[in-house]
């Protein structure tokens with residue numbers, strides 16, 4: 014009897030030790046997880062969850078160009094106007110515009126150290142401007158500010174004086190897409206410049222270009238897309254002063270593009286709905302539809318599927334290069350665009366088309382027609398979002414939360 018009691022006590026002690034070890038393990042790993050993933054947990058929870066699948070095509074680099082560009086824009090708008098969602102809204106291509114180009118007749122001033130520019134309101138650009146405005150009137154286009162131009166003029170001119178190729182580019186009506194990558198950046202810092210003065214110059218330049226947008230289109234620019242996603246807080250200040258309140262980001266901020274073309278990241282993860290220190294609303298666009306680079310309709314649909322499962326809008330980045338390179342490229346891109354639109358509406362009949370500005374307004378106002386406030390759905394979506402956070406799955410397994418998550422999934 015005594016030895017039976019002794020055995021029972023040992024068994025109980027053993028069980029209690031196991032429970033204690035599991036509890037300590039679970040507590041330590043939970044604490045470590047909270048510390049390590051705190052920012053991601055909070056950001057993914059705060060980020061708005063959308064009721065419906067949302068699709069927007071964000072198309073960059075449009076600006077002054079030959080009449081063929083106007084033809085490409087007209088074709089694109091006509092294609093988009095053949096579709097609409099349940100509310101009657103056409104799919105929208107946002108056009109991120111570079112407002113000027115070097116004057117092809119005389120790109121440099123007589124002293125040779127400044128650019129002569131023509132902007133979209135120049136009489137030669139009437140066909141392009143008219144095609145843009147027609148698309149806006151048809152609600153197939155919505156306009157964003159990309160920049161005065163797709164480069165920093167001082168840097169470009171410096172290179173033009175040293176390299177034959179860049180000088181030739183200035184005098185040959187070539188597209189900015191053909192410039193070396195490091196020259197395609199509008200807000201790259203200029204080495205050896207007085208930083209305080211540079212900050213003032215950036216703020217003023219950003220303000221001036223937003224005001225030029227307003228002068229050309231008779232309404233203020235509201236959304237900015239920084240070229241190559243390189244920008245800085247001084248630029249934001251100028252934009253904000255001129256009326257811009259939304260910035261499209263790739264999910265982080267870069268402050269320069271190095272000579273080898275790589276980008277220098279200076280921020281943590283940016284989430285849709287985050288506010289910049291100057292109060293601008295950030296949106297995230299990190300999926301691509303570039304048929305000239307080999308992207309297909311299937312890639313676009315896959316992005317839509319993934320973003321929808323995460324309760325996020327799908328902002329598909331694309332460039333004018335897809336539509337202006339040649340008639341074949343144009344046709345190829347339009348065919349894939351039609352497949353995306355047709356298949357997406359079949360798969361998600363509740364799919365919504367809108368433009369980036371309206372999306373930002375829905376976020377700012379917490380519009381319940383767009384944003385979901387149901388706690389159970391938000392938890393589900395939050396959990397799904399966390400699964401794409403690097404090392405989260407490993408932590409779930411090691412900490413034991415994987416088991417808890419399985420039980421939670423069955424309950425909610």
Ligand SMILES: [Zn+2]
Nearest residue numbers: 073074240241
């Ligand atoms: Zn661009």
